[in-house]
Amino acid sequence: MSLPQNNKVYTVSRLNREIRSLLEQGFASLELTGEISNFVAPASGHWYFSLKDEKAQIKAAMWRGNNRYCKYRPENGAQVQVKARVSVYEPRGDYQLIVEQMAPAGEGLLKQQFEALQMQLAAEGLFNSFHKKPLPQQINRIGVVTSATGAAIKDILSVLKRRAPQLEITIYPSLVQGKEAAAQIAEKIALADKRNEVDVLIVGRGGGSLEDLWCFNEEVVARAIFACTLPVISAVGHEIDTTISDYVADLRAPTPSAAAELVSPDSSELISYVKDRKQRLAIALKRTLYDEQQHVARLQQRLSLQHPRNQLMQQEQRVDELQQRLLRALQYQQQKQHHKVNVLEHALLKFHPEKRLSNAKAKLDRLTSTLYNTMAQHSASQQNQLALLAARLDSVSPLAVLSRGYSITQKNNHVVTSIADVKVGDTLVTQLADGQIHTQIKDIAKLK
Structure with missing residues (x-):
């Protein structure tokens, strides 16, 4: 399906521009009253706010060239009477009031009604x-x-x-x-x-x-x-x-x-x-x-439409809007980075050398204590085993046998276990418990 051909196809910017021209020509100057809300005064010196009553509201802007002559400082909730013209903020397609004069509502409201x-x-x-x-x-x-x-x-x-x-x-x-x-x-x-x-x-x-x-x-x-x-x-x-x-x-x-x-x-x-x-x-x-x-x-209104000041004010309003969006974005990034720093600081604390040294020292103390206990237990076990072995060794020691009246006879540092191992004339060494006796064999008698 194809759309019908139309020689006059608008762009969005062109439509907003022409609507703005129609509104500014049709409402060259008017007076109205209402309650101020959402009042903002950025560094540019312009004022932005909404003017509302019990049933409706409209956005408004008052350039610094006009508000510097305003003896009344607006605030949210205040009832005011303004002299303004109707315009359109083209980037967003919002229609708004361009306020030229402002005063507290009161007798001015009656004059306006008049x-x-x-x-x-x-x-x-x-x-x-x-x-x-x-x-x-x-x-x-x-x-x-x-x-x-x-x-x-x-x-x-x-x-x-x-x-x-x-x-x-x-x-x-x-x-x-x-x-x-x-x-x-x-x-x-x-x-x-x-x-x-x-x-x-x-x-x-x-x-x-x-x-x-x-x-x-x-x-x-x-x-x-x-x-x-x-x-x-x-x-x-x-x-x-x-x-x-x-x-x-x-x-x-x-x-x-x-x-x-x-x-x-x-x-x-x-x-x-x-x-x-x-x-x-x-x-x-x-x-x-x-x-x-x-x-x-x-006629003055039509003349003012051609004045560069209007476009300049529109651009300044756009700059103010972008400045506020940038400020919000910077605040968001700052909060995001602050949160990231907090997370990294928390992670760094977990791996800080001081904390690791403290943990290692505590672990060393535990291992040292365990080592000392293990060494003490091992030493006691070895001592008990040594005592048992010494007792067992003592039980089989030749000295112990000698102390009970036995002796050992040696010939040339060899133990004589049989009469066949000696002959007459050999020198024997008899080991007693408290010393040695050297004897020379004169005679050998065998058991019968």
């Missing part, structure tokens, strides 16, 4: 100017979605009482802070829209921290404002505060008091109209500026 939702809703067109509804030329009834006891409603009522006390005001009381506030605000906006009993709707509250104003950055509030058929004025916080509801609303007022002035007739109606247009223009310019900034960022 920017993420802002981009999402802007992409969906919720901020587009052609969706904005103009304020009615004649306003007689005003609805207000806010806290019934907060400073915002007091300021609004004070301004309306001073500028246009004839206006009808309907309050749709709601929480404007806390976890349940966003749902209540969205519910009251929908209620006012359903009743259709006012000409314009003010949604807002007084100033506070980013966390205090966060319910006006929730998606449910933004979509409720966008879906409302009534003209909606967002009046959240102070003039410097900006929320998602400001972008979605038909008009943004810098404060609740300013919102009351916008909806109340005044001799300076033309000025209010100009302010409204100015506000719209500012939002449009800000949106245009944001789009252009994103376009510039994408």
Whole structure:
């Protein structure tokens, strides 16, 4: 079976290179938060770690050119917010984050969520100017979605009482802070829209921290404002505060008091109209500026793809990886050689001359003792045998016979055993126990 012919056959390296190019162009810059784990800072100065949440994780690298400006020293288990781009480490085909900035998570997380939702809703067109509804030329009834006891409603009522006390005001009381506030605000906006009993709707509250104003950055509030058929004025916080509801609303007022002035007739109606247009223009310019900034960022990213620094960083990361593998291999070889030395030392101790001399000396002592014992036993045995032989010899000794009264007669050193051996005139020597007697034969008498 043969494979079908394909003019575009990829190598692995080419595939990884093209995937890297696609990821780096598609995710030129993003911000995200997560928990640091597996943090490593080798001698090269680069940082390698993983960024994870409760469901997933991704590898990340922060080059020394960026981390030297980081005032925060990361550690395992820390929650951080990073600005990064997505890339691929081509030798292993691992996709990873190239981190450019890092800071502890906290308010930064809220800002990240704010920017993420802002981009999402802007992409969906919720901020587009052609969706904005103009304020009615004649306003007689005003609805207000806010806290019934907060400073915002007091300021609004004070301004309306001073500028246009004839206006009808309907309050749709709601929480404007806390976890349940966003749902209540969205519910009251929908209620006012359903009743259709006012000409314009003010949604807002007084100033506070980013966390205090966060319910006006929730998606449910933004979509409720966008879906409302009534003209909606967002009046959240102070003039410097900006929320998602400001972008979605038909008009943004810098404060609740300013919102009351916008909806109340005044001799300076033309000025209010100009302010409204100015506000719209500012939002449009800000949106245009944001789009252009994103376009510039994408162009910079495409330019950076051609920069040798990226390849150099990839190679440095590869060097760091090989260095760590070499270090582990050296440690393994060192342990292996150390074990071998221990085995050889143990074997050497078994054949050490000192130990062999000690064993030989002990063996010599045992052999010497055995030799002495054997010699003593042999000597005693020989002495006993000698004594037995001496006794046996003594029993057959002629001297012993002589001592019992016997004698030996010799002629010319030959023992005379018969009278036939001598003749008259011979000289005989008689051996007694205590001496010899020399005699000369005068006569020979034979037994009859």
